[in-house]
Each structure stands twice: as C-alpha cells, then as structure tokens.
Amino acid sequence: MAAEWSSDVWPDWCPGCGNFGILSALKLALSELRINKREFVIVSGIGCSGKIAHFVRTNGVHTLHGRAIPFASGIKVANPELKVVVHGGDGDLLGIGMGHFIALGRRNIDILVVIHNNGVYGLTKGQASPTLGKGVKTKGLAFPNITEPVNPILLGMMSGYTFLARGYAYSVEHLKDLLKAGLNHKGAGVLEVIQPCPTWNNVTTTEWVSNNTFYLKDWKPLVEKKEDLAQKMKEVLSMEYGDKRALGIILEDNTREVYQERVTKLNEIYDKYPPSKQKIESNGRILPISFEKTFEKYLI
Amino acid sequence: MDLNIIIGGPQGGGVETAGMLLIRATATAGLQVFGVREYHSNIKGKHSYFHIRTSNKPINSIKHPADILGGLDPETLATHFSELRKGGVVVYDEAIESKSLTRSPSIDPAKAKRLRSALTEKGIKDTVEGLREYLKGEGVSVYAIPFSKIISNVLKGTNIQIERTMNTAITSAILSILGMKKDIVYDAISSLFAGKAGIIEVNRKVADAVYEELSTAEKFQVESAKGEDDKKGHEEVGKRLLLAGNDAVAIGKILGGLRFQTYYPITPAADESLVIEEIAKIFDNEGRIIGSPIVVQTEDEISAVGMAIGGVLTGVRSATSTSGPGFSLMVEGLGWAGINEVPLVITYYQRGGPSTGLPTRHSQSDLLFSIFAGHGEFARIVIASGDHREAMEDAVKCFNYAEIFQVPVIHLLDKGLANSVTTVPVPSIDIPIVRGKIVDGGEEYKRFKLTEDRISPRAFLGRTIQWYTGDEHNEYGNICEDPVVREEMYRKRMEKRRMILEELPDWDKARFYGPEKYDDLLLTWGTTKGAVVDALPELNATGERVSVLQVRLMEPFPADYVSEFIAGSRRVVSIEANYTGQLAWLIERYCKINVDGKVLKYNGRTISEDEVLNGYRRIKEGETSVVLTGGE
Incomplete structure (x- = not known):
C-alpha cells in the first residue's frame, strides 16, 4: 500500500543514505493513517533531506534553506484543515533556521517537524552541522569541530513543543510508529531522526548508533496536567544528559493549547471560517462591505 | 484659503493628539486637510511636530511659509520660527517665557549649535522672551497665553497633570484665533477620545476655559475658515474617511480580500498591520460578519515573507508589510515567489537608508532596490502610489494583478504617505476582484503547465496534489536541470513582463496632470506627486506651460x-526624494533620453509645494541638479 505514496521522481540520494529509511517510514505511516493525499503537505528545506518533498505522492513544498517552518506555518494557519509536516536537516532547522524552530514551539501550531539529523552538511561536502559533537572530526572537516552541539530534543522542549521523539533512520518500523504518533499529536512536534550519512559522516555510523542509543521501555512520555510538566521536563533533561541517546517518544505534553485554539479565543470566526474558507468577492466585485460598521472610526 | 499650521513639542508629550485635534476640527469643518508627521526614532522626549495644511481646494502636500506655530516647548519655537510668514501667529504657554530656546537636554547637539548661530545672527536672545521680542518686530502676532494657570484652574481637585491637556489648550487657542466655533473643537475632542467619557469632559472644560480667555483676543484673518464657507465646503466634499497612509492601505487590503497578513514590527509599516488586526471583523450593511482577516506577528521578516507565501499557496489573498531593512531580509523569499509564480503582495514603505538609516524619516531611495532585489531574473510588478486614495485603490489592484499574472507584487510606498493624515472620499464598492486562472486541478495536475499565454492554471493546496520548489522545475514542479526545460520555464516567467505591459491600463502605468500642451514635463513618483501636482497652478502662472507625469508602474517599466x-x-x-535620481535613471535607461534636470531631496523630510516651485525655478535658470533642504 505504501507504494501508492511514491511519486514518479527518482530519489537521488547516495546509496545507503539514511534518508531512504525516513522516506520508507513516512510512506508507511501515511498509508497506515489513511491520510488524504490532497490534504497532506510536506514542506521541506534545503539540502539532501529537503528533496523528500518531491519523492512522495502528496503536496510537496520545497522551500528555502532554513525557512520550511515559516512556509508551513503560513499554510497551516491560513488553512487549518491541511495536515502539515516539515522535513529538514539539522543544519537547515537548527542552524540557519533556528529562530523559526523556536518560534514554532512557542506558537504550538499543529505541525510535526522531522529533523534529518546526520551531523553534517552533506550536499556541500560535509561541513559540521549544529548537532555535530565538539571535538569530532568527520572526513569533510580540516580540523576537529570546536563548537558545542545543540540537542534538538532539549531545545524543542524549552521552546514549547508538545511532542518530542527520537528515531533512527534504519529502524523503519519503529520510526513509522513515531511518525504516526507525531502526526496524530495535536500541536507542534519534533521528531529527531538519527541518520547516518555514508558519504560524509564517518563517525555517526551504524556501529556508533548501536553503541550510543537505546530504545525507551517503561518510559511514560505523557503529561496531562500542568503541575506535572516541570517534573517530566527534569526527567527528560537528566536522560538527555546521559551517555546514550534515547529512541522513542520522549514527551507528549497535552497541557498547552494549540495555536488554532489560541486564535479562536481572540476571534471566534477563525475556528469555522479560517482565511481559506472565506469568500472575498461577490460577482467579480468586492464584498458588500459596510463602511459605517467596519471602518467607523475613520468616517467623518 | 490655504493655511499652514505647525504644532510641535517633545515626542510623547501630546503632539500626536494636538495634531489630530487640529486635523479633525478642520476636516469636520468641511475643509481639505493634509498633515505631515515628523518625529525622531524615540519614544519620549525628542522634538516632534505636525505640519498641517488646510485649504478649500484638494491638497496632497504641505507648503511654506507657515501661518501659525503652536509650541508645547521652547525647542519647537526655536526650531520652527523661521518657517513663519510675516503676519503669522505664534501660540505658547506664557510659563515658558524665561526658558532657553536651545538648552533642553533632549535637543540634538548639532541642531542646538545650528539654532544658536541662527539666533546670534538675527540678534535674538536665547530665551522664549527674546524670541517674542524679535517676532513682534517681524510682524508676527505672539499669543503667550497663561495656559498653565488656565489648566490648573480647570484641573483643580483632580490628579491630572497640567501637561496632559496642554495639547488641547494650545489647539483650542489656535482654533479660537482662527474663529472656529467651539462646537467643532468639542466634536474633535469627542471623536478623538471616543469611549473615554472622563477624558472628553476634562478636555472640553480646558477648551471652554481657553475659548473664554481668548473671547476678546484679536482673531486671525482667514476668510473661509468660518461661517457660510464651512457649510458650502461640507456639501461639496460629502462623506469622507480621515486617515493616515497606513490606514488607507489597511482598508484597501481588506476591501481587496486580504485575509492573511504577516509582519515583523518596523517603522513606518507596523501600524498598518495593527489596523488590520484591530478591524478584525468585516460587516455588511445588515451587520452580518462577512470576513475576518488573520494577522500574525512573526519572529522576523524572513518568516513574515515565508508565512505569507504559505498563505498564498492555500488560495488566500495574503500579504506582508515592511520597510527597507525588513525588505532586505525578505529578498530570498521574494525570489522563491518569483520562480514559483506566487501571487504574493509585499507592501513596502520606504524610509531613510542605508542600514537603519533614518527609521522615522521620509525617503524614496529604494525604487531601484525594489525593482532589482533578488538574485536571478524573474517577473515582478512594482506599483508606486502617489497619495492616500491611490494607495487604497492600489492595495486592491496589487492582489488582482498578482493573481492575474501569478507574479509577486511590490506595493511601493513611503514614510511620507504612511504617517501623513488626510481625507479621502468613501470609495465605491464597485471595485473588481479578479483572481486569474484558478482550477480545482484533478488528476495529473501540473502547477507549471506550459500554456500559450504563459499563465498556468492555479490550484490551491488542498484541492489537488502539486509540487513547488525554489529549484528550476518541470511542469509538475519537480526539480529539473535539463537545459531545454530550463529555457522554457525561464521564458515562461520572463515573458510575463511583456504581458503585464500589454494588459495593464494606461491609468495604472502613469498619470498626467496639467495642460495638454506643455513646454516642460515634470516627472515624479510616490508621494512627491502631491507637492508637484499641488504646485501646478503656480508653475503655470510663471509663463511656462508645465505639466506633470506621475509614473506608477515601476516594473516592468512602461x-x-x-x-x-x-x-x-x-x-x-x-523630482524625487533621493540622491541619485532613481526615476530619472529608469527613464534614461528605458526611454533612452537625457533627463534635463533633477530636483532631489535626501534630508529625510518630505518635499513641500514651495520647494517644487523653487526647484523648478532653479532648473529653469540653468542648474541641472537641485538639492532641496527644507523641513526640520
């Protein structure tokens, strides 16, 4: 069934690229969730990961480096009926686009952000990305990296994302489940996918992943009450500062209103008539707007 | 009648209210009014003022010399007294008479030095009193009124500070000296402070006391500011909107179907977004809600342009609004909209640059930037409006043209428009909304289908499957680097420039004013048009036949x-407000002629009607480039 989600475009990633695992998991998730192809939008950034928008038979908006989140936010706010997912690399979303990454969490718009985290800028020959560890020297670097890495899960947590998960690109079944959970979650989500780059990252290899990650068991990510949130965040923080990276759903915070609810509170029209559902003309002319009632304070 | 009033004081000290009271009063009296707002990039303390012109003929500019100067502080008097005509009027609070004209802590040192040397040159002592003596000798009527005393009597028993109503006091005095009925002042107070009964009452009492104080004072002779003329004017002008340029654009956008606006705070654009947000609900005559725009304040202008593009892809008329620094950040997004043929509207209010430049001051120096911004080549439309009414109408047209041609449209405005206040007739609602080629899509939809007329039928996200990419692409919108496809797609996009020139009505390309047969043609654009067109009668009284062409379509250039x-x-x-003569450059480049003279201004202040006359006279006398320096 997942095959019907393939577009006619040949995925031009390197053989063995972690992006293939993410693509497979995504198509499986979409298929199992019986998503309507017309109402689903993949918004992607620039880099190898950004091309994924072309490889799936659904709407694909391949945007600018670092800017997938603003485009996705505009699409979702203007038409909340669309299901929107962002795909981007670690350089894209956490380097050039970090401001937008934080802003999406603060707004809690119903968008899942999938970070293809391979630690390098692959398409430009392997420079260090914001998630590459300090002291690490991948083969495209002249010297070991002297910059501290950012942890996407922790940054996401502090930004207000209400769904946090981490998967592994070659663990397709597990990743598919994470995608399904993230897409079903109401609110902004981060799904970090550890993704080997066989061409440029000779450090984060499959072997490194098996030695440095573990699958979450008996971990309870769900927070239903505001007063429980701080405690859960502390647990996440100490887990993330452990030796190994956790794979699985790390946090699901149901205590915050999503953006759509926040806007509706200020303007009740929005829920039923978001911008995409509003008529703007009447027989080729502007609507019969009353100046007295709409622009009263300007009338003299 | 043609009256120019300057009222100034420290920023945040009630200048805005004073100016708006004067504007409201003159407008409700049935007169035409045009108010230019000058202020520093500062919240409180620095000198700011309104230059308000009122007349019984249509005006879109200010003019010197001024007839009346109202000063909330000594710096205002020192700054503007030289702009007064002989026989003019000065109004201020008697209590400031002993104060220095140039030694307030907030005064700009360069300006203080300049003013002191001017005072010395004229033999004026550096106090308000000293200036009073000088002005009397120059035939200026000085009204040093005990406002502080009057106000403190009115405010006895309240905890309101005297300064809070000084603006109403000085404004009332000016209107009283002009012979305006107190009712008009009352109305202005009520409408300006609508919903705040207590404030209305206090301000009305202040107006009462000032009118009482001046009941026996000599009245300024303005023949048409009173009596029968008021009524006559009112009937002629009909129902009007009193608004700033930002308001005009906001209203125009709402009429034009804007339902999603994004912005990042920046002067002088941000007010427009706030207006749209506050309007919130659009009503028909029966009071039914027939629309509701959503406004999002983004984390930066990069996000603002990206979100607006996102909105457009869902079929919603979406726009973002900014100024130079913000537009600089939006340029990459603009290019994406260009290659993806996105009907995005960017409202661009120019201010003084480069960099932060003069954040609150006027400039027309981003014309070429708005035309050429972005790497690569793509079709865009740049429309520059010349006044509030045009700005309102163009706001609708920008959406229409964006959707007809599927190109980004830049609505190019300036600070002079954004912050100046005037009246426009209530527009007819018989305004076309044209959405271009829109389809549901269906199977095998190609967003970038090659068609005879270069325009691909557009389906909105949600209706059918489609792809977009900032890379070169094939008809489906998937990445494609094939040289033949590249050429086809490149041509498809670029040839829209020719289509736009063919299909846009002349009226939107340029507008002509003045006698059909002329010797000299003045070329102008943007809000400078106001001063140039207002100057036409006097220009033509000099013996030359002079006409004006206001260019509106800047790209593609007609x-x-x-x-x-x-x-x-x-x-x-x-005639334009920049250093290099950017319109002149476009004309020389595209029309292959030499522009004989350039009248330029780049001190951050708008061009006034008298400056147009001066500039033109100097060109006639043989100068090829004249730099105007007026305004404070």
Missing part, C-alpha cells in the same frame, strides 16, 4: 507610454 509624454516636451525634469 517605457513606450512614458516616452509618448516626453516626446511632447521641450525639457524634462525629475
């Missing part, structure tokens, strides 16, 4: 149409 007008002229002069 060279053929503009050339037709140039062909009939002996001399071509451009």
Whole structure:
C-alpha cells in the first residue's frame, strides 16, 4: 500500500543514505493513517533531506534553506484543515533556521517537524552541522569541530513543543510508529531522526548508533496536567544528559493549547471560517462591505 | 484659503493628539486637510511636530511659509520660527517665557549649535522672551497665553497633570484665533477620545476655559475658515474617511480580500498591520460578519515573507508589510515567489537608508532596490502610489494583478504617505476582484503547465496534489536541470513582463496632470506627486506651460507610454526624494533620453509645494541638479 505514496521522481540520494529509511517510514505511516493525499503537505528545506518533498505522492513544498517552518506555518494557519509536516536537516532547522524552530514551539501550531539529523552538511561536502559533537572530526572537516552541539530534543522542549521523539533512520518500523504518533499529536512536534550519512559522516555510523542509543521501555512520555510538566521536563533533561541517546517518544505534553485554539479565543470566526474558507468577492466585485460598521472610526 | 499650521513639542508629550485635534476640527469643518508627521526614532522626549495644511481646494502636500506655530516647548519655537510668514501667529504657554530656546537636554547637539548661530545672527536672545521680542518686530502676532494657570484652574481637585491637556489648550487657542466655533473643537475632542467619557469632559472644560480667555483676543484673518464657507465646503466634499497612509492601505487590503497578513514590527509599516488586526471583523450593511482577516506577528521578516507565501499557496489573498531593512531580509523569499509564480503582495514603505538609516524619516531611495532585489531574473510588478486614495485603490489592484499574472507584487510606498493624515472620499464598492486562472486541478495536475499565454492554471493546496520548489522545475514542479526545460520555464516567467505591459491600463502605468500642451514635463513618483501636482497652478502662472507625469508602474517599466509624454516636451525634469535620481535613471535607461534636470531631496523630510516651485525655478535658470533642504 505504501507504494501508492511514491511519486514518479527518482530519489537521488547516495546509496545507503539514511534518508531512504525516513522516506520508507513516512510512506508507511501515511498509508497506515489513511491520510488524504490532497490534504497532506510536506514542506521541506534545503539540502539532501529537503528533496523528500518531491519523492512522495502528496503536496510537496520545497522551500528555502532554513525557512520550511515559516512556509508551513503560513499554510497551516491560513488553512487549518491541511495536515502539515516539515522535513529538514539539522543544519537547515537548527542552524540557519533556528529562530523559526523556536518560534514554532512557542506558537504550538499543529505541525510535526522531522529533523534529518546526520551531523553534517552533506550536499556541500560535509561541513559540521549544529548537532555535530565538539571535538569530532568527520572526513569533510580540516580540523576537529570546536563548537558545542545543540540537542534538538532539549531545545524543542524549552521552546514549547508538545511532542518530542527520537528515531533512527534504519529502524523503519519503529520510526513509522513515531511518525504516526507525531502526526496524530495535536500541536507542534519534533521528531529527531538519527541518520547516518555514508558519504560524509564517518563517525555517526551504524556501529556508533548501536553503541550510543537505546530504545525507551517503561518510559511514560505523557503529561496531562500542568503541575506535572516541570517534573517530566527534569526527567527528560537528566536522560538527555546521559551517555546514550534515547529512541522513542520522549514527551507528549497535552497541557498547552494549540495555536488554532489560541486564535479562536481572540476571534471566534477563525475556528469555522479560517482565511481559506472565506469568500472575498461577490460577482467579480468586492464584498458588500459596510463602511459605517467596519471602518467607523475613520468616517467623518 | 490655504493655511499652514505647525504644532510641535517633545515626542510623547501630546503632539500626536494636538495634531489630530487640529486635523479633525478642520476636516469636520468641511475643509481639505493634509498633515505631515515628523518625529525622531524615540519614544519620549525628542522634538516632534505636525505640519498641517488646510485649504478649500484638494491638497496632497504641505507648503511654506507657515501661518501659525503652536509650541508645547521652547525647542519647537526655536526650531520652527523661521518657517513663519510675516503676519503669522505664534501660540505658547506664557510659563515658558524665561526658558532657553536651545538648552533642553533632549535637543540634538548639532541642531542646538545650528539654532544658536541662527539666533546670534538675527540678534535674538536665547530665551522664549527674546524670541517674542524679535517676532513682534517681524510682524508676527505672539499669543503667550497663561495656559498653565488656565489648566490648573480647570484641573483643580483632580490628579491630572497640567501637561496632559496642554495639547488641547494650545489647539483650542489656535482654533479660537482662527474663529472656529467651539462646537467643532468639542466634536474633535469627542471623536478623538471616543469611549473615554472622563477624558472628553476634562478636555472640553480646558477648551471652554481657553475659548473664554481668548473671547476678546484679536482673531486671525482667514476668510473661509468660518461661517457660510464651512457649510458650502461640507456639501461639496460629502462623506469622507480621515486617515493616515497606513490606514488607507489597511482598508484597501481588506476591501481587496486580504485575509492573511504577516509582519515583523518596523517603522513606518507596523501600524498598518495593527489596523488590520484591530478591524478584525468585516460587516455588511445588515451587520452580518462577512470576513475576518488573520494577522500574525512573526519572529522576523524572513518568516513574515515565508508565512505569507504559505498563505498564498492555500488560495488566500495574503500579504506582508515592511520597510527597507525588513525588505532586505525578505529578498530570498521574494525570489522563491518569483520562480514559483506566487501571487504574493509585499507592501513596502520606504524610509531613510542605508542600514537603519533614518527609521522615522521620509525617503524614496529604494525604487531601484525594489525593482532589482533578488538574485536571478524573474517577473515582478512594482506599483508606486502617489497619495492616500491611490494607495487604497492600489492595495486592491496589487492582489488582482498578482493573481492575474501569478507574479509577486511590490506595493511601493513611503514614510511620507504612511504617517501623513488626510481625507479621502468613501470609495465605491464597485471595485473588481479578479483572481486569474484558478482550477480545482484533478488528476495529473501540473502547477507549471506550459500554456500559450504563459499563465498556468492555479490550484490551491488542498484541492489537488502539486509540487513547488525554489529549484528550476518541470511542469509538475519537480526539480529539473535539463537545459531545454530550463529555457522554457525561464521564458515562461520572463515573458510575463511583456504581458503585464500589454494588459495593464494606461491609468495604472502613469498619470498626467496639467495642460495638454506643455513646454516642460515634470516627472515624479510616490508621494512627491502631491507637492508637484499641488504646485501646478503656480508653475503655470510663471509663463511656462508645465505639466506633470506621475509614473506608477515601476516594473516592468512602461517605457513606450512614458516616452509618448516626453516626446511632447521641450525639457524634462525629475523630482524625487533621493540622491541619485532613481526615476530619472529608469527613464534614461528605458526611454533612452537625457533627463534635463533633477530636483532631489535626501534630508529625510518630505518635499513641500514651495520647494517644487523653487526647484523648478532653479532648473529653469540653468542648474541641472537641485538639492532641496527644507523641513526640520
């Protein structure tokens, strides 16, 4: 069934690229969730990961480096009926686009952000990305990296994302489940996918992943009450500062209103008539707007 | 009647209210009014003022010399007294008479030095009193009124500070000296402070006391500011909107179907977004809600342009609004909209640059930037409005043209428009909304289908599957680097420039004012048009036949149409607010002629009607480039 989600475009990633695992998991998730192809939008950034928008038979908006989140936010706010997912690399979303990454969490718009985290800028020959560890020297670097890495899960947590998960690109079944959970979650989500780059990252290899990650068991990510949130965040923080990276759903915070609810509170029209559902003309002319009632304070 | 009033004081000290009271009062009296707002990039303390012109003929500019100067502080008097005409009027609070004119802590040192040397030159002592003596000798009527005393009597028993109503006091005095009925002042107070009964009451009492104080004072002779003329004017002008340029654009956008606006705070654009947000609900005559725009304040301008593009892809008329620094950040997004043929509207209010430049001051120096911004080549439309009414109408047209041609449209405005206040007639609602080629899509939809007329039928996200990419792409919108496809797609996009020139009505390309047959043609654009057109009667009284061509479509440039007008002229002069003469450059480039004279201004202040007359006179006398320096 997942095959019907393939577009006619040949995925031009390197053989063995972690992006293939993410693509497979995504198509499986979409298929199992019986998503309507017309109402689903993949918004992607620039880099190898950004091309994924072309490889799936659904709407694909391949945007600018670092800017997938603003485009996705505009699409979702203007038409909340669309299901929107962002795909981007670690350089894209956490380097050039970090401001937008934080802003999406603060707004809690119903968008899942999938970070293809391979630690390098692959398409430009392997420079260090914001998630590459300090002291690490991948083969495209002249010297070991002297910059501290950012942890996407922790940054996401502090930004207000209400769904946090981490998967592994070659663990397709597990990743598919994470995608399904993230897409079903109401609110902004981060799904970090550890993704080997066989061409440029000779450090984060499959072997490194098996030695440095573990699958979450008996971990309870769900927070239903505001007063429980701080405690859960502390647990996440100490887990993330452990030796190994956790794979699985790390946090699901149901205590915050999503953006759509926040806007509706200020303007009740929005829920039923978001911008995409509003008529703007009447027989080729502007609507019969009353100046007295709409622009009263300007009338003299 | 043609009256110019300057009222100034420290920023945040009630200047805005004073100016708006004067504007409201003159407008409700049935007069035409145009108010230019000058202020520092500062919240409280620095000198700011309103230059308000009122007349019984239509005006879109200010003019010097001024007739009346109202000063909330000594710096205002020192700054503007030289702009007064002989026989003019000065109004201020008697309590400031002993104060220095130039030694307030907030005064700009360069300005203080300049003012002191001017005072010394004229033999004026550096106090308000000293200035009073000098002005009396110059035939200026000085009204040093005990406002502080009057106000403290009115405010006895309240905890309101005297300064809070000084603006109403000085404004009332000016209106009283002009012979305006107190009812008009009452109305202005009520409408300005609508919903705040207590404030209305206090301000009305202040107005009462000032009118009482001045009941026996000599009245300023303005023949048409009173009596029968008021009524006559009112009937002629009909129902109007009193608004700033930001308001005009906001209203125009709402009429034009804007339902999603994004912005990042920046002067002088941000007010427009706030207006849209506050309007919130659009009503029909029966009071039913028929629309509701959503406004999002983004984390930066990069996000603002990206979100607006996102909105457009869902079929919603979406826009973002900014100024130079913000537009600089939006340029990459603009290019994406260009290659993806996105009907995005960017409202661009120019201010003084480069960099932060003069954040609150006027400039027309981003014309070429708005035309050329972005790497690569793509079709765009740049429309520059010349006044509030045009700005409102163009706001609708920008959406129409964006969707008809599927190109990004830049609505180019300036600070002079954004912050100036005037009246426009209530527009007819018989305004076309044209959405271009829109389809549901269906199976095998190609967003970038090659068609005879270069326009691909557009389906909104949600209706059918489609792809977009900032890379070169095939008809489906998937990445494609094939040289043949590249050429086809490149041509498809670029040839829209020719289509736009063919299909846009002349009225939107350029507008002509003045006698049909002329010797000299003045070329102008943006809000400078106001001063140039207002100057026409006097320009034509000098013996030359002078006409004006206001260019509106800046890109693609309507060279053929503009050339037709140039062909009939002996001399071509451009008038614009920048250093290099950017319109002149476009004309020289596209119309292949030499512009004979340039009248330029780049001190951050708008061009006034008298400056147009001066500039033109100097060109006639043989100068090829005149730099105007007026305004404070």
